[in-house]
Amino acid sequence: MNYGEPRWSPSEKKVARGAFDAALETVLDKTMAELKRKASAATIHSDMWDIEDYLRQQRRKLDEMFDYRYSQLPFVFARLIREGYLDENLLVGLSDDKWKEIRSFLTWAAKE
Numbered sequence: 827m828n829y830g831e832p833r834w835s836p837s838e839k840k841v842a843r844g845a846f847d848a849a850l851e852t853v854l855d856k857t858m859a860e861l862k863r864k865a866s867a868a869t870i871h872s873d874m875w876d877i878e879d880y881l882r883q884q885r886r887k888l889d890e891m892f893d894y895r896y897s898q899l900p901f902v903f904a905r906l907i908r909e910g911y912l913d914e915n916l917l918v919g920l921s922d923d924k925w926k927e928i929r930s931f932l933t934w935a936a937k938e
Contacts, residue, residue: 832923834896842899845916849906850892857884900924904931 834842864877893902906912907928917928 832921832927834899834924835921838920838924839896841917841919842896842903845903845912846892846894846899848916849912850888852911853888853891857888900927901931904928904935908932908935 861877861881864873864880868874868877891902891905893899903912903917907914917925920928
């Protein structure tokens with residue numbers, strides 16, 4: 827851990843893991859629903875490759891979005907909240923310094 831980096835207590839780690847997993851489940855459910863829609867609408871052979879492209883793009887997006895390094899979690903949570911994948915209530919139990927960092931990222935993103 828770097829010296830300027832906030833520490834995560836065991837209870838905060840538990841809250842973080844639960845929120846992270848809930849958001850991941852939400853994104854995966856949405857992706858699965860879209861996959862099913864695309865597959866059922868497929869009518870020509872090239873549609874298979876379009877579906878493959880969609881899945882590859884979603885995989886890259888998920889790999890970028892879901893980074894469970896503690897140093898990255900405030901940014902990850904801010905992004906997930908902003909994009910509608912995470913309810914802030916699932917983060918109740920995080921310390922004020924974590925909330926301050928999350929809100930800072932949300933404020934910054936709102937200006938973009």
